[in-house]
Amino acid sequence: MDATRRLIDMGFTPARRKSPAGKYKPHLSLMFKAGEREVTFGIDTTRLSRNDDQYFLITHAHTDHYGKSAMLSEKSIASDKTALALELRHDQYFKGMRFKVGDTIDVEGVKVKTYNTYHSIGSTAFFWENELGVKILVTGDIKDYRDLPKCDLLITEATYGNPDDGGCIFQDDYASFEAALQHDSVGFGAYAFGKAQRAVSLIREMGVDRPIEMDKSSLTLTRHLLGDDAGEIGKLGEFGGGLCITSPWSLGRLPVSMKKYVLTGQHFYDQPCICISDHIDFNGLSAMVDKLDPGLVIVYHPEVGNSQHFSKFLNNNGRDSCTLPEISASRQTTL
Numbered sequence: 001m002d003a004t005r006r007l008i009d010m011g012f013t014p015a016r017r018k019s020p021a022g023k024y025k026p027h028l029s030l031m032f033k034a035g036e037r038e039v040t041f042g043i044d045t046t047r048l049s050r051n052d053d054q055y056f057l058i059t060h061a062h063t064d065h066y067g068k069s070a071m072l073s074e075k076s077i078a079s080d081k082t083a084l085a086l087e088l089r090h091d092q093y094f095k096g097m098r099f100k101v102g103d104t105i106d107v108e109g110v111k112v113k114t115y116n117t118y119h120s121i122g123s124t125a126f127f128w129e130n131e132l133g134v135k136i137l138v139t140g141d142i143k144d145y146r147d148l149p150k151c152d153l154l155i156t157e158a159t160y161g162n163p164d165d166g167g168c169i170f171q172d173d174y175a176s177f178e179a180a181l182q183h184d185s186v187g188f189g190a191y192a193f194g195k196a197q198r199a200v201s202l203i204r205e206m207g208v209d210r211p212i213e214m215d216k217s218s219l220t221l222t223r224h225l226l227g228d229d230a231g232e233i234g235k236l237g238e239f240g241g242g243l244c245i246t247s248p249w250s251l252g253r254l255p256v257s258m259k260k261y262v263l264t265g266q267h268f269y270d271q272p273c274i275c276i277s278d279h280i281d282f283n284g285l286s287a288m289v290d291k292l293d294p295g296l297v298i299v300y301h302p303e304v305g306n307s308q309h310f311s312k313f314l315n316n317n318g319r320d321s322c323t324l325p326e327i328s329a330s331r332q333t334t335l
């Protein structure tokens, strides 16, 4: 059955925004009844327009999951740590509603439960029921699905969703990471938000208490988001250059004598890489869908590419699934 029809039968009317050039924005909004009212939840968000009358469920603070302008809306909803990360990244006050991951929040009478997805600090899945009793779960990006509840409609990611791509099947290589930490002088390439904090947390969990030098934005984010759990951290050069974390693209600026590795699940770097990912792999995604057992899966991220591969895999295995372009090609309302 047509995906849009299926959603409407479940009590959700999908809406996508078009740019002035007529191109769809990469996010999805859902309208549904809550008592007498019609409520609209935007899944993550793109740029706001002046007459927006919807709430934005911001799953986490990676730039492909929120629009900067969403920080200016009182109807944006994000965890306290996601809001803080957005404020640090944009030097701007987050005007929306904040909650602690694990809280149940009330949005126009709709009880929305929140769950940790362990993808980045503050990353959140949102779960609620509409008037028909249909349970919907929006995951954003996921590293671990252990806390997530069963649902009827699942809206999820598939960054590593291609079963035919060997690069989509991996396990984090903690042993290589731990071995690399034995070098007197070693630098790791990690994105400032997310991976850098994961790296610091892993280093401390491994019992390594050496001071860690970090580039400016990684240091600011890590200080605020990890607090005392980060141990001794400082700016590049502050402790003599023994153990450093900096962005992957500035790794080459560290001293030539230093051992260097990019911490990533991706395969497009020239530098030696150690597989430490913020996502689950294809096998994890597949096991997650089996556990959550939804009647319909919308794979919303990335907009094209591996989401299509994963959706097709689900269809081939007897599950109803679609991607955003299939919804945009169907009957719908645009905001």
Ligand SMILES: [Zn+2]
Pocket: 060, 062, 065, 119, 141
């Ligand atoms: Zn992300």
